[in-house]
Amino acid sequence: MMHITKHVAGLLLTALAGAFFAATLVRLAPGADSDERDFDPRLSAASIQALHGSRAADRNLGRYYAAYLRGLVRGDFGTSYSLKRPVRELLADRGPATLRLVGSGLFAGWALGLALAIIATQGKVGALKVFTSGLSTLLLCLPAALIGLVVLVARARWWWAIALIILPKVYSYARGLLDQVSKEPHVLLARAKGLGRARIFVWHVLPSIMPELLALAGISVSLAFSAAIPIEAVCDIPGVGQLAWQAALGRDLPILVTITLLLALITRAANVASDLAIAALHPQALPEAAL
C-alpha cells in the first residue's frame, strides 16, 4: 500500500515539475510575447494593445503557475491562445489518433526489432545478418519526416512510421546485448552441455538481457511520443503531436504546459513499470537497492 502511494505521489510530482519547467522554458524563450497579429496592418493600435494585455496576465511565471494549478484541480487545463478552445477539448479530440499511432507503432517496432535481432544473432545465414544490419542503419539515417512520407506514398498505415523509427533502436540494443550474452560463460557452458538452441535462448540468454531491454522499453515510450511530433506535423495527422508542434511555433503556453505534464506522467509511468519489472526479476534484492 505504501509502495503504491509512493509511486502515485512520484508520478504526480514528476508531472507537476514537468509542467512548471515547461512553463519556465517557454516563457524564457525569445518570442514568448510576440504574436503574428502584430504584423497585421489592418489591426488598430488599440487592438494590438489589447492583444498584448491579454497575455500580460501570464507574464509573471509564479502567478501563471498558481492559476494553472488551481485550474488543474478543477480539471481545467486552460485555453489555447491561438485556437481559443479549451485545451482539454483539443486533447480529447486529438488524443485517440496519437494513442493509436504510438501504441501500434511501439508494438510493431518492438516486435520487428526483436525479431530481426534474434534472426541476426541466432541465425546462420550471413547474408541475413548483413541485410538486417543494413536495414536498421538505413532507417536510423533517414529523417523522421521522410519516413513518414515514404509510409504515405506506400499507402501503409500511419503507425508504420513510428514502428520504423523505433525498430532500429530496438534492433541495435537487442543485437548488441544478444551478441554480448552469447559469449558469456553460462551460455557457453549450456552450449557445451548440448542443450538445444531454443532452450538456451529462452532460459539462459533472455533473462540476462531483460533488465536492459525493460529499461529500453520504458524509454521507448517517450521516444515514440517524441517521434510522433515530426511525423504528425509533416504527414498532417490530426493528433496531439501536430498540436504540440503548432503550439511550439506559436508559443501557445497553455497547450505546451499541459502536453508536457501529460508526457511527463506517461514517461514516468512507463519507466516505473519497467523499474518494477526489473526489480521483480531479481527477487534477491540487496538492501540498498530501493526504488
Next chain:
Amino acid sequence: MKVLPLLLVSFSMSLQAAPELRFCLRNEPKTFDPALVEDDASETIRYLTGGVLMRVNRLTQELEPEFALSWKVLEGGRAITLHLRDNVKFSDGTPFSSDDVAYTFRRLMDPALHSATGDAFRSGEGNLAVIPDGPRKITLRFPAPVAGLDRMFDQAAIVSAHSSNRDAAVLGPFRVKEYKAGAHVELERNPWYWKHDSAGHPLPYIDAVHLDIQQNREIELLRFERGELQLINTLEPEHFERLSAKSPRSVYDSGPGMDSEFFWFNQSPAAPIAAYKKTWFQTTVFRKAISQAINREDLCRIVYRGHATPAAGPVSPANHQWVNAALKPPVYRPEQALHELAEAGFRFANGTLSDPSGHRVEFTMVTNSGNQARQRAAAMMQQDLERIGIRLNIATLDFPALLERMNRTLDYDAILLGLVNVDIDPNMQMNIWLSSSSMHSWNPKQAKPATAWEEEIDRLMRVQASQSDNRKRKAAFDRVQQIAAEQTPIIYLVNKNVLSAISPSVKGARPVPLAPQTFWNVERLTLDESVLQSRR
C-alpha cells in the same frame, strides 16, 4: 431480365458521391465567426459561406451588388446608404432584413471585439450610427470618413440578428456541415441561397465542398496527382514545373499576384546595433546602392523558376487601380552601385568594401525559417553583394523570435520577409506608412517624423485617407510610391506569380491574381463526373 442489371448499374452510378469539390486548407481555421477572421483558412471558409452586401469581382476587380441591390456613399466616405435585396433567407430559413445588417455592423465595430475587419472601418474615434429605414434600406454612419468605404464591404459577412443558431445561419452559397478538428471541414450547399443562373437553375452547381486540413505541400501535390484533390490554390514553383511536365492542362500561371518579397534595414535610432552601421542604414545612397547590386532577374529565374517578376515598389502590377505605372524595377548595375558608394566615401579594395571610417561593410540579414524560397533568395543576394565587397550573413529564426527582434528589441541589421494577400486599397497599408505606427517597419513609433520624406509620406497618406475622389487619392498614393522608390526604405525584390493547379474535371474555373485565386467563382464551378470517374 437484362434490363434489371442495367438499371441497377445506372442506379448505382447516380448514387455515387454527388459532385464534391475537394481541396486543402493550409492551416486549422482559427474561427468560424466572420467578424474575427484573420487567418487564411478562416477567410476561405468565410468566403465560401458568408454573404456580403457587395462583392469585389475577382476577375474584373469591380465592385458588384450581392445582397445590396444598390448603395450610395455619402458625406465624403463617412456614411453609406444601402438598398437591400428582397426575399432572401439565411441558411436556416430566417428572413434577411436591415436588422441583420445593423446587428452585424454594431458587432463588428464593437471596440471590445478587436476585429481586424471592424478596425478597418474605424478611421477615427467615435461610435457607429445605424439608421434603418424599413427592412430594405439602411444607412450606416461611421466615426470618420473611410477611404474606399464601399469596397470594404467585401469583407463584412452578414450575420443573422434573429436566428436561434447564429453560428450556423449564413447567407453564402455553402454552409458548414461538419468540422473535424485537425482533419477537415465539410460544407454542403445552402438550400436557401438566392442566386440562380440565367436559365433559372439554382446556384451553386456543386453540392458540397470538402476542405482537408493539410500543411504539407508535398502530400497535397501527391494527392492532387492521384485525383484526390481537384484544386491547389497556390502552388510552389517547383511543383508547378513538376505538374506541368505530367499534365500541362492542369496548371495555370495567372501572372503577377499581390504578394511581394522585400527586405529593409534597421533605421531606428534606438536599435542596439553599432553606430557606424546605423549611419550606413540611414543613408539613402547606401540603401539604393544595395538595391542596385541585387540581381532581381536571377532571383525570378532561379528561385521562382521564372514565375515571378522584379518588383518596382510596394504595389504589384496586378493591382491595376493603384499601381504607379511610371515606376520601373531597379536595374542590376553593380558597377554603378560601387560608383555611387565610392562617391559617398566608401572604399573598395581587395574585394572588400569599407566605409569612410574604415569599417568593413558587413551586416546580418534575418529571415524566418521554414520558407525555403526566402532562404535561397538570401543566399543569392549573398553572392550578389559579395561582388561589391559586402559580406552578408544570413540568420534564420522562427517567426515569433523574429517578430520579437523586429518589434520589441529592435536588435537586427536587416530583415527579409514578404506580405501575402495584400489588400488592393492602399488605405489598408496605412499602418505601414505612418511614421508613428508600430508597424512602420524600418523605424517604428516615431514621436515625430525622423526625415523630411517620411513627413511627406505621412501627409500624403492622410490626404488619401480623407479623400473620396479616387483620382485625388491615386495622385497622392502615386507620389508615396515614388518617394518610396527614391528613398528605398524598403528594398522590394519580386512579385511572385500566382500559380495554381486545377483538375481538368473542374469546369468553369478561371484563376486570377486576387485571392481566392481558383475558387472565387465557386458557385458557378461544375465537376465533370465522367472525368472524375475515369481518374479513379
Next chain:
Amino acid sequence: MKKLAGAVLVLIFAAALGSDVLATASYRTQFREEPSAPPSAHHPLGTDELGRDRLSRLLYGSRISLMLAPAAALLATAIAALAGATAGYLGGWWERTFLGATDLSLSLPWMFFLMTVRALLPLDVSPAASITITFLLLGALGWAGPARIVRAAVVSMKRSEFMLQARASGSTGLGIVITHLLPNLKPVLIVQFLVSIPVFILSEANLGLLGLGVAEPMPSWGNLLRDLERFSEVRANPWLLAPAVMLVAVVVCLQIIAKREEFVA
C-alpha cells in the same frame, strides 16, 4: 572485413577533409546558368537549386558532421555512463533523484532552451561557433534515455553473483566500477555511441528551424538529408540520395570496426 571498413572510413574522412582540393568547385559558388542540373563530368552529383555543386557541398558538409557528431555522441555516452552507473551503483537517494531527472529530461520541450541559447548568441555568430555549440548542446541533452539503460544494466549486475564475490573479496567502490562494471557495460555504451551519431546529425538539421546549426551558404549533412523530404524531387532525381548513402556507409563501417565479428557468418 574490418580492414575494408577501416579503409572506406579513412577514404571518406580524407575526402571530407580534402574537399577543397578534391571538388571541382567551391561549395558556395552558384553556377546560375545550371540550376538543378543532373550529374555531369563537371558536377559528378549535379547541382542544387542555386547551381551549387552538390558533391562539393556533400564533402564540405561531411567535414563538419563527421568531426562534431562523433564528439557529441561521445559526450552523451560519457554522461550517460557516468550518471547511470553512479545512480545504479549507489542506489538510494542518488538513484531516486536520477530517475526523476531522467523522466523530466525525456519529457521537457528542450527546443525552447535551445531557442534561448540562440537568442543569447549574437546574430552574426560564426558558423563554426554556432555548429559547435549546437552539437555540444545535443550531446549534453541526449543523456537521459541511454543513462537509464546503463543504470538498469548496473542494477542487474549489482545483484549478480560475481558482484557478491567481488565485494566479498574486499574490492571497494571505485575498484569495482572500473574492473567489473565498465567492461560489462561496453556493449551497451558502444551501441549507444553508434546510434547517437546519425541521430545527432539529423537533429542538427532540425535545429536549423530554431536558428541554430549552420547558416547559408554552409552545407551540413543534416540539411542535405532534410532536402530528401521534398519527395517528388527525389523520385525524379535519385542522385539526391547521395548524402543518405554516405551516412549509411559511415555508420556501417563504424559498426563493423566496433563489433569485430559483426558481418561474418
